[in-house]
Amino acid sequence: MERIGDNFKVVSAGSIEELGRVTLHEQLSLTGSEISVNELPAGVTVPFVHAHRQNEEVYIILNGKGTFYVDGDEFAVEAGDVVRIDPAGARCITASPEDSIRFICIQTAANSLVQFTQDDGVPVEVKPSWFK
Template structure:
């Protein structure tokens, strides 16, 4: 049995969730593409998961608890589980966003404390 899994996704798809494609067990990762002027059709919160959004291309806005946060390629944004959020592309630009979800407060270790040189 292999200790890794690789997949290839269509980077132009409107949304791709990787949890099933990669058998993820500690996080959810999705790639999201919105055309210019489009928005996620709902406002949402999470019960347990914080989200980290990374803007890979384009520009747009994340409305968080009624406040518009401008987003541009290279920006990263962390959102608390209870924050009401909705992503939208700018009127003149599509946006491509990588979203990572993990249970808030669950990170026991990270690269420098979990990694072991072998």
């Protein structure tokens, strides 16, 4: 599926299970963040530890269990957990030996948020078809 309007773009990310990782930067023409959807099969790890120059990352665990490594600290994560890591944090993630792990990773420049949703959202006078 792909649909493009003046102020939106919709794409199909495909089968995350088959692809393992889908980055959405180019597919969605993102200008303020990078988003990837990731799946590590049971017992599989990201094969490197990394940090960033300027991007903080937020990991949202959707399914499964695994272990994070951040600056020498190792901790378990599971569905529903959310992890934020500063750019300088040395990080890596692995799926548990028994269970795959699926997560979304969002990258954005640290300290770049100008407004939160409460201050940035403005009501408009149009209504979708399901509003009665």
